[in-house]
Amino acid sequence: MKNNTAYHVRITADQSPISLNLREVWKYRDLIMLLTKRSFTLIYKQTILGPAWVVLTPFLTSIVYTVVFGNMAGLSTAGVPKLLFYLCSHSLWSFFAECVTRNSSTFIANANVFGKVYFPRLTVPISSMLFAGIQFLVQLFMVIALIVFHVFQGAVHPRPELIPLIVPVILITGLMGLSMGILISSVTTKYRDLQLLVSFGIHLFMYVTPVIFPVSQLSDGIWKTLLLLNPMTAPMELFRTVLLGTGTVRSVSLLSNGIFAVIIIPLSVLIFNRVERNFIDTV
Amino acid sequence: MIRLSNVDKKYRLGEIGSGTLYRDIQSWIAARKGLPDPNSKIGHENFVPGESFYALRNISLSVKKGERLGIIGGNGAGKSTLLKLISRVTTPSAGEIDLYGRVTSMLEVGTGFHSEMTGRENIYLNGAILGMSKKEIDNVLEQIIDFSEVREFIDTPVKRYSSGMYVKLAFSVAAHLNSEIVIMDEVLAVGDIAFQKKCIQKMQQAALNEGRTILYVSHNMNTIRELCDRCIVLDRGKLVYDGDVEQAVSHYSKTLLESPDYRIDYSSYSRRNQGLSGICRIEEIIAKEKTVQMGGVLPFSVRFSAREAKEIRLRIMAVMPSGHIVGMTYSDPVSLPEGSSEAEFGFDTAFLAADVYSLDIAVSSYEKDVEIRHDFISRALSFSVDESVRYFGKHWESRAWGNVKLPAVKVTEVHIDER
Numbered sequence: 001m002k003n004n005t006a007y008h009v010r011i012t013a014d015q016s017p018i019s020l021n022l023r024e025v026w027k028y029r030d031l032i033m034l035l036t037k038r039s040f041t042l043i044y045k046q047t048i049l050g051p052a053w054v055v056l057t058p059f060l061t062s063i064v065y066t067v068v069f070g071n072m073a074g075l076s077t078a079g080v081p082k083l084l085f086y087l088c089s090h091s092l093w094s095f096f097a098e099c100v101t102r103n104s105s106t107f108i109a110n111a112n113v114f115g116k117v118y119f120p121r122l123t124v125p126i127s128s129m130l131f132a133g134i135q136f137l138v139q140l141f142m143v144i145a146l147i148v149f150h151v152f153q154g155a156v157h158p159r160p161e162l163i164p165l166i167v168p169v170i171l172i173t174g175l176m177g178l179s180m181g182i183l184i185s186s187v188t189t190k191y192r193d194l195q196l197l198v199s200f201g202i203h204l205f206m207y208v209t210p211v212i213f214p215v216s217q218l219s220d221g222i223w224k225t226l227l228l229l230n231p232m233t234a235p236m237e238l239f240r241t242v243l244l245g246t247g248t249v250r251s252v253s254l255l256s257n258g259i260f261a262v263i264i265i266p267l268s269v270l271i272f273n274r275v276e277r278n279f280i281d282t283v
Numbered sequence: 284m285i286r287l288s289n290v291d292k293k294y295r296l297g298e299i300g301s302g303t304l305y306r307d308i309q310s311w312i313a314a315r316k317g318l319p320d321p322n323s324k325i326g327h328e329n330f331v332p333g334e335s336f337y338a339l340r341n342i343s344l345s346v347k348k349g350e351r352l353g354i355i356g357g358n359g360a361g362k363s364t365l366l367k368l369i370s371r372v373t374t375p376s377a378g379e380i381d382l383y384g385r386v387t388s389m390l391e392v393g394t395g396f397h398s399e400m401t402g403r404e405n406i407y408l409n410g411a412i413l414g415m416s417k418k419e420i421d422n423v424l425e426q427i428i429d430f431s432e433v434r435e436f437i438d439t440p441v442k443r444y445s446s447g448m449y450v451k452l453a454f455s456v457a458a459h460l461n462s463e464i465v466i467m468d469e470v471l472a473v474g475d476i477a478f479q480k481k482c483i484q485k486m487q488q489a490a491l492n493e494g495r496t497i498l499y500v501s502h503n504m505n506t507i508r509e510l511c512d513r514c515i516v517l518d519r520g521k522l523v524y525d526g527d528v529e530q531a532v533s534h535y536s537k538t539l540l541e542s543p544d545y546r547i548d549y550s551s552y553s554r555r556n557q558g559l560s561g562i563c564r565i566e567e568i569i570a571k572e573k574t575v576q577m578g579g580v581l582p583f584s585v586r587f588s589a590r591e592a593k594e595i596r597l598r599i600m601a602v603m604p605s606g607h608i609v610g611m612t613y614s615d616p617v618s619l620p621e622g623s624s625e626a627e628f629g630f631d632t633a634f635l636a637a638d639v640y641s642l643d644i645a646v647s648s649y650e651k652d653v654e655i656r657h658d659f660i661s662r663a664l665s666f667s668v669d670e671s672v673r674y675f676g677k678h679w680e681s682r683a684w685g686n687v688k689l690p691a692v693k694v695t696e697v698h699i700d701e702r
Contacts, residue, residue: 011371011380031411038397038408045399116394118371119412277374281294
């Protein structure tokens with residue numbers, strides 16, 4: 001017994017809500033990697049094109065956007081070639097959207113496993129984020145290749161000096177997606193209605209975020225102010241500023257993003273942690 | 284080492300809600316108007332929202348390092364809840380649990396196994412879920428594959444495995460973990476007898492040589508006898524016996540009959556078996572009597588719920604408290620309508636000798652001689668066959684005569700030798 005005290009765990013009814021054990025999550029890092037790998041294995045099993053879908057989907061979507069929003073609706077893309085603009089915006093947005101939707105069903109989709117064995121539950125959303133992140137990175141390479149092509153033609157002017165900013169942009173986008181996802185997931189252990197709203201909601205959210213249009217498209221006024229207050233506006237515009245050399249990064253957007261991140265990330269993890277302890281009794 | 288002090292696990296009825304916001308609001312409005320809840324289950328008149336029941340009540344227990352503890356009790360006694368608490372799947376409502384050591388829980392075989400992935404991939408994933416690092420798994424991979432007896436198929440997706448192979452692989456992963464505490468819930472019940480023996484030996488060795496602590500829940504008293512050196516009996520959330528295995532088994536047979544519940548609710552009872560269609564389910568079993576005279580008929584009724592109309596039969600196994608199966612029989616066919624229905628049955632005990640029995644009940648339908656299993660509940664109800672009849676002055680002696688009362692032997696002819 002004495003030599004086992006390293007593994008002593010005490011389970012009581014009343015654990016403080018901030019008993020977040022990130023060290024334990026780290027110990028299960030191999031599980032995170034395996035879960036991520038599993039997602040890839042499963043998604044491309046029994047498909048003809050396999051991993052090619054990672055680049056095919058955003059490419060096809062961007063073509064549709066080019067036709068519908070670019071040509072038919074005539075939305076401006078701030079002088080950037082339309083396909084490139086949409087491809088670039090879509091890759092970051094779908095990373096965010098994927099994080100939200102995948103994680104929003106964490107508890108319900110894994111109820112069976114969670115009900116049988118204990119492991120730090122956060123490993124599951126983290127692996128979903130990694131899965132979406134890796135897909136995003138692959139798409140990013142495609143975007144960069146296209147940018148290089150357009151740079152030679154003089155059509156875009158990226159800002160290479162700002163490239164280090166890409167890292168925090170990606171991190172904050174992923175973490176915000178993860179937080180919103182697990183928050184929804186925590187609530188849906190009780191009310192499943194919300195889960196049906198997720199894909200609809202995220203779609204709606206896309207139209208109030210500068211994804212298919214730049215902020216500069218809007219003239220000053222209440223709508224522009226609201227758009228600038230959207231916490232996803234800053235990462236989106238910043239991302240395009242670096243890669244395409246065009247974007248509207250205002251301090252108000254950065255502040256809104258910062259405040260949102262500082263509140264929602266810890267809050268969602270705490271609620272998730274709270275729910276994970278007993279959720280199996282309610283599903 | 285494990286120590287539980289005054290542990291309670293309370294479930295609040297009604298807190299669970301209906302799962303959709305709309306229905307919860309509906310129920311809430313009905314409650315405000317003083318109307319009956321439109322979403323309460325039919326037949327649950329005494330369902331009071333907010334009322335709570337204890338799945339476990341005031342459990343104190345300490346298990347030493349290297350002990351092999353058996354846990355027995357009837358359905359709803361709290362066995363699974365106890366294991367869930369110790370494996371940290373849920374938390375107690377009161378009390379404290381101290382665990383000294385890492386815990387491997389095998390509440391189900393192959394938790395986290397994915398049918399599309401190969402045996403090898405599943406070993407890694409399952410091992411990681413159970414808390415092993417990739418390096419640790421690498422070290423024991425060969426041992427796991429050897430023990431599982433499925434080496435030839437290790438790179439085949441497990442969806443192509445037979446259920447026996449699946450269980451073998453899953454058990455092998457769990458058995459090779461470096462944890463100090465192993466929790467098993469009847470996982471050995473599946474798989475062939477030879478493999479079962481091998482598993483029990485493996486777990487015994489683990490306890491004796493490596494000092495691993497084992498908690499084992501089973502309905503099969505023989506595996507408990509073989510594996511465990513101590514046994515506790517749970518009855519409706521309380522710890523009613525703790526000590527010697529044989530004593531525990533006989534105590535358990537007694538508690539089976541003592542339980543006053545004539546109506547047993549199986550609507551939220553978790554089914555362990557895989558491959559159940561779920562089209563027809565047993566919602567509740569109403570045992571009308573607990574004791575039958577030898578040769579009498581045991582009446583009971585079953586409330587079913589069916590997603591579609593089906594003609595079903597019950598397949599009933601009579602089982603001894605020891606887990607030994609006495610025999611099997613079918614009921615007449617019953618046509619279940621869609622929705623809820625209740626049917627009454629009479630179980631003829633003509634061939635059962637005086638003893639305590641439980642019935643394992645399966646709901647099956649047959650299409651062209653293929654059995655489709657809709658539901659299965661082990662130890663669904665228990666009863667005793669009473670010994671009022673004497674056989675030429677003697678009571679039935681199960682130990683010498685067995686539990687099957689064979690039909691009397693007919694005298695077909697008598698030849699009288701002429702003198």
